[in-house]
Every structure is written in structure tokens, then in C-alpha cells.
Amino acid sequence: MGLATPALAASPATAGQPLKGNLRHSVARWTFARMPIDALCRTVRQIGFAAIDLVGPDDWPVLKAHGVDSSMCNGAELGLEKGFADTRFHDELVARYTRHIDLVADAGYRNLICFSGNRAGMDPDEGMANAAAGLKRILGHAEKRGVRLVMELLNSRVDHPDYLCDRSAWGVALCEMLGSDHFGLLYDIYHMQIMEGDIIATIRRHHRWFVHYHTAGVPGRHEIGPDQELNYPAICRAIRDTGFDGYIAQEFMPSAPDPVASLREAIGLCDV
Numbered sequence: 001m002g003l004a005t006p007a008l009a010a011s012p013a014t015a016g017q018p019l020k021g022n023l024r025h026s027v028a029r030w031t032f033a034r035m036p037i038d039a040l041c042r043t044v045r046q047i048g049f050a051a052i053d054l055v056g057p058d059d060w061p062v063l064k065a066h067g068v069d070s071s072m073c074n075g076a077e078l079g080l081e082k083g084f085a086d087t088r089f090h091d092e093l094v095a096r097y098t099r100h101i102d103l104v105a106d107a108g109y110r111n112l113i114c115f116s117g118n119r120a121g122m123d124p125d126e127g128m129a130n131a132a133a134g135l136k137r138i139l140g141h142a143e144k145r146g147v148r149l150v151m152e153l154l155n156s157r158v159d160h161p162d163y164l165c166d167r168s169a170w171g172v173a174l175c176e177m178l179g180s181d182h183f184g185l186l187y188d189i190y191h192m193q194i195m196e197g198d199i200i201a202t203i204r205r206h207h208r209w210f211v212h213y214h215t216a217g218v219p220g221r222h223e224i225g226p227d228q229e230l231n232y233p234a235i236c237r238a239i240r241d242t243g244f245d246g247y248i249a250q251e252f253m254p255s256a257p258d259p260v261a262s263l264r265e266a267i268g269l270c271d272v
Helices: 037-047 057-066 087-106 124-145 168-178 189-195 199-209 232-241 259-270
Strands: 024-028 051-055 069-073 111-114 148-152 183-188 210-215 247-250
Touching (some): 024 069, 037 057, 051 057, 057 069, 087 111, 087 124, 124 148, 124 183, 148 210, 168 183, 183 199, 199 210, 232 259
Parallel strands (some): 024 247, 069 111, 111 148, 210 247
């Protein structure tokens, strides 16, 4: 069941006041793909935060020039469908991630995204064992370089059919199997609302393993304001109250005429 969203009230980000600083904010690069990366850097600084998600090495110099963090690095993956759950991809993934871990560390960043890939007919337990085996081949290197591998939870009902890591329980079990502080989950609120709901209770129960968050409105994956079913201020208060020190990244697809205004509004809703 979704959480009802109250009417939007004035907030620091919408009113031009400084953000509260209780949570760290970011925005996914791909959702503002029409905006040049340097313009997006200027935009986030003007709104009052300083991080962009899902940025690869080619754009890191631009972020550094603007004092903007690469809060979730990418570029090592083979895509969403070809991930660590399938042993056929292990050798290539290990080679790519080993190189990319060094790039991330040398740039002074921390988080590097990874994916389970699709089930492809596998039993979920088999896929988990495969994923653990593949990830163990690179975890030691990630630990040595101070990089954290972060697997994203995605829905398999609407956006990513057959994706394996589509339930928080599966992802948490994988985390417990690996038992490393250098592996965690990207808890995508939009995707998990579609798959299982119970967002706040799940965050409270498993926040140890949720090292990064993504937002978007349900249904539609658009703005997170009052025209969708999730109560983002309440969710962000729950995240804040766990003592979370990572990033909450906006990953909605803007549908309003002014996407920057949509981003400003979203940051205001999540600034609790």
C-alpha cells in the first residue's frame, strides 16, 4: 500500500533558503541527459547541494571543476541484464570492475554501482550463490582501495522484466552472505514500492545494508510531489532517523515544463 502524500508546503529548496543538512542530496545524471554536464553541475550548486549520480570517468573532471561529488559511479557494468548472477559474465565483469575500482579510488570517490542481471531461468538461490562467488573475486580489491560496490534493487514488474535482485529480502540475504562493509544495496524507493511496498518499515529493518537511495514518483516514475502515492517527506524522515550518512539521489523523469523547478521541489520535499 502506498503512503498518502500531503499537499506540498514551502520548503528551503523551494523558498531559496539553505538546505538543512540532515541528509545529503544528489540527482541522477541520466534523468537530465538533455542538460550539458557542466550546466547540471551549476544547477545543483544553485539549488544548494553538490552531487550527481551515475557519472562515469569521462565526466569526473567536469564535476571536480565545479566541486560536485560523483555520488554513485558507473561505467564498469555490462548493462542491467548481464550481471553477477550469471557465471557466463564473471570473467569479463571481474576484469572490468577491477580496472574501474582503481579509477574510482584514484579519483577519490567511494561508490560503484553493480547489478545482479537477469534470472535467465535460474533459481533465485542459485543466482545468489553465483553473484556471491563473482563478487568475492573483486571484493578484496575493493576493500583494499576503499571502494564500495553497490547493487541496485530494481522492479521486474514494470521496468526490468526478469531482473533478479528485485526484492529487498534477496538483496539483504546477499549482503549477509558476503558480510563486507564494502558491499551494500542501492534501495530504489520507486522500484521497491512497485515490488513490495512497506517502504518505511523495510528501511527501519534493513537500513544497515541500504547505503544509497533513489527516488521517483509511483506510478509513472515522474515527479515526487502530491500527484503520486509515496510520502517522500515521511520516508526521508525515516531515513534520517536511522543515522544515514550517504546520499539520497533524485531519479525521477521530469514531466513538467520546467525540469529544474521539479528538481528544486523534489530536493525541498526530501530536505527534512
